[in-house]
Amino acid sequence: MSLFGAGETWYLVSNYHLLDIFIEQLNVMVIQWTAIIRFKSMRRHKEIYKTLAAAMESSNFDTSTPARLALVEYWRLRSEKYLKVIYGLGTCTLAAWFVYPLIDDVECNLMVAVRLPLDFCTPVRYPVAFLTTMVAFCYVAYYVMTNDVIMQTHLMHLLCQYAVLIDCFENIIEDSERDCKGVSQNNLIHNNDFRITYLRRLGRLVDQHKLLLKHTMDLRQTLSAPMLAQVMASGMQMCFAGFQVLMTITDSITKFLMSFLFLGYNMFQLFVLCRWCDEIKTQSTKIGEALYCSGWERGLTTIPGVRRRLLLVAMRANKPLVLTAGGLYDLSLSSFADLVKNSYTALTVLLRLRHD
Template identity: 25%
Template sequence: MLFNPKPLKDPISFRFPLQCIWLKLNGSWPLRPQRSGEFERYFRWLYSVWAWYVVAMVGITIGFQSAFLVKTFGDIMVTTENGCTTFMGVLNFVRLLHLRLHQREFQQLLARFVKDIWITSSSQPIVERACARNMRVFQVISALQSCLITMYCLLPLVELYMLTVNTAPDVLESVEKPFPYKMLFPYDANYGWRYALTYLFTAWAGVCVVTTLFAEDSLFGFFTTYTCGQFRILHIQIDNIIPDSYAATRAGRGTEADFQRESVRRLDRIAGKHCVLFNFVRSMEEFFSPILLVNFLISTILICMVGFQLVTGKNMFIGDYVKFLVYILSSLSQLFVLCWNGDNIIQNSLEMANHLYACNWECGVEVAATNADNKRADEQVKMAAPTVYYTTNNAFRKKLQFMIMRSQRQTCITALKFSVLSLSSFSGLISSSMSYFALLQSFNEDEEN
């Protein structure tokens, strides 16, 4: 029922990151385009209803939080504490809505990745292992954010238990009970079954918010990591284009003209793959850039508010302190890894120009690698005779020149053209957060004085 494309080569070993299962559970994953059978049509309808229910659930919970935020707006400490969860909810409400409204684009992006970007372990084992290692970072961030939402959901229950132990039963009904986040309800949510249902409703909304965050970020990292892997494969192919063309020509007992045709053919194939990578990065930018812009804007405020709570919080419960510490660590790491992946695409795309220029296009001599006899350490190193290649023709050099000119213009992902996803953008966001933090601290000092 769900859209799960498979590559033509080695389809059994292919799988999306494990975190993506949460996108399937909350209704954000696209369905298969085919409609066959009554059961599948019924499933598609139920899945769509569930997806919009999740969006509505998160929106309602944000409304409860926003009402409390408006009510306590004058108190800086309470406002910043509640603003952390409210802005996080807004960020992922936008993510859920964006994924739901762009199902076709999401489906096309998944299919294009599987067809053009995925790297099999049988074809490029070294590059594939490097990409798999880079994905472990997203597993760590997912674990951090899972711990965060677990604390938000369970710590109020611990507080409720302590409240029931220390409070008389006749007084307990009138006491305001804890919820996962600070909220203001249009009804009395502290009584009996209303409290239980409201708690479960808002807690599950928080789970949907956090799981959508790390699931979509893991998918974005999956795309960028393997795109960078494809760039590295192109670097290797460019470095070997002249030796491989010469070897293929000599193996077929060809002439210098055959070498020229073979080298141009290989360069054309590299250029074609290069264009495929450009187009895929452009598709990623078109799909993810609205979310990245909202992420940049809200993360700056979130980091500022959480840091303010950690620094200025007085008589804070140890559980709340740990909760805010995990919060700021997960927010910083999430933002850093996104910018780091964007910076990797920039660096790998610019590195193409260096490899193209150094591909031995000027022909000449390449000295083969040295061979040493491992049996005798004192034996002299035997040097192989140098290999003399044919000179590349004008058609090869003109195409190479155009490719170098294109590679000198960076390939990047932007946040709706407002900011480039890079490490310099990350440092700018941290600088902005520190400026907002200093402003909040000055307001707090004025309020205390």
């Protein structure tokens, strides 16, 4: 991958005087180097990501009811759906990339502009250079897609745990009541077995909430710097890919389709990340709402230790968890919309500069 990136950089430096080539080459390179930065961050925080991956195996993650199993299945299917969309959109972009070098007017063209330390425009060398470049570029492309899928999976794991925890808080009385059969509703609060069961279950939920907050804070810390690079790169790519789309719309339908799909992939994967980060912010505050609807007003606060734990959870849930990019941008749908608008503004400036 380093050799491939070096060949692309070499080509970029040697053709810097042509604006169209410069934009096309930089657009391809940015997404690759950004993915490498994100991957290095994941390797550096390997233990944190291992813990996040195993978080749903915690003993406090309660999926003992059909409703909670349905929530887990819902998020599993949703994660699988977005995985297919990301790989499908990326593969369609690659398919157009395969076709374009074979039908354009350039002799001995490769899938991506890269300078090699030898003349490959010979009947023997060209097929070897084309196949080698194709394999290297496909490896890099699926490497980028896999990084995007891994990141969205970690976010959706957290969302699934938040959804289950919200259901646990809302139905904590019903869950505790199942272990105290034969006790009337009027005497339930005064039953010693119920009080012990409720207090034990509440303690487990408080521990799960504390653990979930820690996992979210750890992910926010590891995501901060890589996502700053991702946001800056995505803004640049939206502008440059949009420029390529407009420049190729009348010249080549294949290159137009390639640029359009590339633009669509970049916008979609950033939209997905911002959407799930925004959803984590919303779900973290819903813990407090679920706690308020948990039936505490039925006299449960008279049980020693309950009032203190409820207040502790409410105070923690009162402050939304916001995932940021370098502490400068909130990863949310509103920030994504602002980035798209800024990219469009930069695109209009770029088109005017080319026209002049």
